[in-house]
Amino acid sequence: MPPGWALRNLARHPLRTALSLLGIAVSSAMLLDMVLLSGGIERSFERLLRGRGYQVRLAIKGTLPFDTEATIPGIAGVLDTVRRTPGVEAAGAVLGASLHGRRGDSLVTLFGYGVEPGAQALYQLERGADLAADDTLGLLLGRPAARLLGAAIGDTVVLVGRLDPQLGRTAVERRLVVRGLVRWLYDYRDQPSIGTVLPVMQALAGHAGADRASFVVVRVGDGASVAAVVDHLRRALPRIEVNSVAELVERFRERLVYFRQLSYILGTVSLAVTLLLVVTLMTITVNERTGEIAALRAIGVGRATIVRQVLVEGTTLTVAGAAAGVVLGALTARYLDAILTSFPGLPAAISFFVPEPRSLAVAGAVLLLAGALAGGYPAFLAARAPIAATLREEAT
Amino acid sequence: MITPPPPGELLLEARDLHKTYRLDGDAVHALRGVSLALAAGDYVAIVGPSGCGKSTLLHLLGGIDAPTAGSVRILGTELGRLGDRELTRLRLTRLGFVFQRFHLLPVLTARENVELPMAEAGVPSRERRARADELLRYVGLAGRERHRTTQLSGGEMQRVAIARALANRPALLLADEPTGELDAATGGEILALFRRLNRDGVTLVVVTHDERLAAQATRVIHMLDGRIVDDVRRGD
Numbered sequence: 001m002p003p004g005w006a007l008r009n010l011a012r013h014p015l016r017t018a019l020s021l022l023g024i025a026v027s028s029a030m031l032l033d034m035v036l037l038s039g040g041i042e043r044s045f046e047r048l049l050r051g052r053g054y055q056v057r058l059a060i061k062g063t064l065p066f067d068t069e070a071t072i073p074g075i076a077g078v079l080d081t082v083r084r085t086p087g088v089e090a091a092g093a094v095l096g097a098s099l100h101g102r103r104g105d106s107l108v109t110l111f112g113y114g115v116e117p118g119a120q121a122l123y124q125l126e127r128g129a130d131l132a133a134d135d136t137l138g139l140l141l142g143r144p145a146a147r148l149l150g151a152a153i154g155d156t157v158v159l160v161g162r163l164d165p166q167l168g169r170t171a172v173e174r175r176l177v178v179r180g181l182v183r184w185l186y187d188y189r190d191q192p193s194i195g196t197v198l199p200v201m202q203a204l205a206g207h208a209g210a211d212r213a214s215f216v217v218v219r220v221g222d223g224a225s226v227a228a229v230v231d232h233l234r235r236a237l238p239r240i241e242v243n244s245v246a247e248l249v250e251r252f253r254e255r256l257v258y259f260r261q262l263s264y265i266l267g268t269v270s271l272a273v274t275l276l277l278v279v280t281l282m283t284i285t286v287n288e289r290t291g292e293i294a295a296l297r298a299i300g301v302g303r304a305t306i307v308r309q310v311l312v313e314g315t316t317l318t319v320a321g322a323a324a325g326v327v328l329g330a331l332t333a334r335y336l337d338a339i340l341t342s343f344p345g346l347p348a349a350i351s352f353f354v355p356e357p358r359s360l361a362v363a364g365a366v367l368l369l370a371g372a373l374a375g376g377y378p379a380f381l382a383a384r385a386p387i388a389a390t391l392r393e394e395a396t
Numbered sequence: 397m398i399t400p401p402p403p404g405e406l407l408l409e410a411r412d413l414h415k416t417y418r419l420d421g422d423a424v425h426a427l428r429g430v431s432l433a434l435a436a437g438d439y440v441a442i443v444g445p446s447g448c449g450k451s452t453l454l455h456l457l458g459g460i461d462a463p464t465a466g467s468v469r470i471l472g473t474e475l476g477r478l479g480d481r482e483l484t485r486l487r488l489t490r491l492g493f494v495f496q497r498f499h500l501l502p503v504l505t506a507r508e509n510v511e512l513p514m515a516e517a518g519v520p521s522r523e524r525r526a527r528a529d530e531l532l533r534y535v536g537l538a539g540r541e542r543h544r545t546t547q548l549s550g551g552e553m554q555r556v557a558i559a560r561a562l563a564n565r566p567a568l569l570l571a572d573e574p575t576g577e578l579d580a581a582t583g584g585e586i587l588a589l590f591r592r593l594n595r596d597g598v599t600l601v602v603v604t605h606d607e608r609l610a611a612q613a614t615r616v617i618h619m620l621d622g623r624i625v626d627d628v629r630r631g632d
Binding site: 008 | 452455458460461481485486487488489491493495497499502512517560572
C-alpha cells in the first residue's frame with residue numbers, strides 16, 4: 001500500500017479527525033494524570049523520607065513527627081540507648097518549636113528546628129556553611145525566613161523564645177550569626193524556618209524543651225537489618241513510637257487506599273472514553289467507505305491488507321491523540337500539583353503527580369492496545385463485508 | 397504493454413449458474429441456469445433490461461459472489477473450490493475490474509491508484525511505478541500521474557480505473573457499466589479505449605446499457621429474467 005495512506009485517509013475529514021484527536025488527547029491526559037496521581041504522593045513521600053538515608057523514626061507514642069507539639073522527654077537517655085543499639089550507624093534528635101525573630105522593633109513568627117548537624121535528615125545546605133555540633137552561636141535560615149528577617153549570611157539575628165503573653169515579657173533571647181542558607185525538606189511552601197543546634201533550640205523553647213526532642217532519626221549501617229534495629233528499639237524504648245520508613249510508607253499507603261481506588265476508576269473511565277471515541281470514529285469511517293472497501297476487495301486486495309489499514313488508522317489516531325494527551329496531561333498535572341501542594345501543612349517537596357516509568361509504560365501499552373482493539377471491530381466489519389452485495393447497494 | 401493469452405484459448409467457462417437472493421423472506425431468482433464460455437480475445441457485451449441479472453452474472457464470473465448452483469472455471473481453476481485467500485489472489489492476478497463509479501481511492505494520486513494492485517501483488521516499487529506510468533500513458537493520461545483522482549474529470553477517472561485494472565496483466569477484464577456515469581463524448585473516449593484494448597489482445601466482458609458499446613463488441617449476450625436469451629457473435 002502507498003505510504004501514508006492511513007494518514008491521508010484521516011485527513012479526508014479534517015474537522016472530524018481534529019475533534020477526535022482532541023477527545024482522545026483529553027481522555028489520555030486524564031488517564032495520565034490519574035496514573036501519576038494514583039501512586040504519586042506515596043512515591044513522593046517515600047522519596048522524601050528516604051532522601052537523606054535515615055531508615056528509622058522515633059516519636060512520642062501514638063504520633064508522627066510534628067503531628068502534635070508533644071515531645072519525647074529524657075532525650076539524652078533515649079539517644080544514648082539508640083546509639084548503643086547494634087546496627088545503628090548514626091542517630092540525631094530534632095526539636096521543633098515556634099519562636100520569633102526581631103526585625104527592627106517588631107517580631108516575626110518563625111518555626112525553629114533544633115538539630116544535631118552530624119546526624120540530620122531535615123535540610124540541605126544551599127549556601128554558606130553548615131553548623132558545627134558545638135556551634136551555639138550559629139544559625140541556619142531557609143529562604144522564606146531570610147526574606148522575612150531581611151538577613152543574609154554573616155548577619156546577626158535576634159531570636160526570641162517562648163513569649164509569656166500574660167506578663168508580656170520574653171523568656172529567652174539569643175543573638176545568633178547566620179552561617180548558611182538551607183532548604184528545609186519538610187517545610188510547606190513559604191514556611192519561615194530557622195535552625196540551630198539542639199541545645200540552643202531547647203533553651204529557646206524554655207521548660208517545654210528541656211532535655212526533649214520532637215523526634216529522632218536513625219541511620220542503620222550497611223549490612224544491618226532495619227527490622228532488627230526497629231525490633232530492638234521497640235523493646236528497649238517501650239514508651240516511644242518506633243517506625244521504619246517502610247512502615248510509615250505502608251501506613252501512608254493504607255490511608256490513601258480510597259484515593260488510589262478513585263484514581264483507578266477515573267483512569268478506567270478515561271480509557272473507556274478513548275476506546276469508544278476510536279471505535280466510533282473508525283466505525284463511521286469504515287461504514288462510509290464500504291463501497292470503496294468492497295471495490296478494493298473486488299480488485300484483489302486481501303482482507304489482511306484492509307484490516308491492517310483500518311488498524312493503522314485507528315492506532316495512528318490513538319498514538320497522535322495520546323501524544324498530545326501526554327503534553328496536555330503533563331501541563332495539567334503541573335498546574336494541579338501547584339494548587340494541591342500549596343495546601344497548608346503539606347511539605348512543599350511532596351508532589352501529587354509523580355511519574356513512575358513502569359506505570360507510565362503500562363498505561364501507554366494499555367492505551368495502544370485499546371487503540372488497536374478499537375480499530376479491530378470496524379476492521380473486522382470492513383473485511384467481512386460481502387463484496388457483490390455492497391457494490392450492488394452502492395450502485396442503487 | 398499487454399501480454400494476452402493465445403487467441404482462441406478457453407479462458408472462462410460457466411455452467412448452469414443459478415443465483416437466488418433472499419429479499420424480505422422471498423426468494424428472488426437473479427440467474428436461472430446461465431452457461432457460457434469465453435475465449436481469449438473475445439470482446440463480449442452483456443445487455444438487457446435492468447434487473448435481468450447482468451451484473452449478478454458479471455460478479456459470479458469475476459469471483460466476487462458465489463453462485464447458488466453451478467460452477468465457474470477460469471483458466472481451468474474452478475472458483476467454487478478456492479478459499480477466500482486463493483480467490484482474492486486470482487482476482488488480483490488474473491482478472492481486472494472496472495466499475496461504473498470508478499471506485500478509485502480519492503486520497504491517492506492517479507499513479508498510486510494504478511500501483512495499488514501491483515503493491516498488493518508484491519511487485520517491487522520501482523517496477524510498479526514504471527508500469528503505472530506506462531499504463532497511464534497508454535490510457536492517455538501522461539502527465540497526470542501526480543494528480544489526485546479528485547482533480548480528474550469523470551472520463552479521466554475511468555481511464556485511471558482501466559489502467560488499474562490492467563496493472564497485473566490480467567487474462568480477463570470485467571467492466572460493469574463503464575460508461576454509465578459519463579456523458580456521451582467522454583463515454584465515446586472510453587469505448588475507443590476498450591476497442592484498442594481488445595485489439596491489443598485484452599479479453600473483455602462488459603455489462604452495459606450503452607448501445608454504442610454493444611455495437612462495437614465482437615459478441616453480444618442478451619439477457620432477460622435471469623437467462624441468456626440470445627448470444628450473437630458479430631458476423632453470425
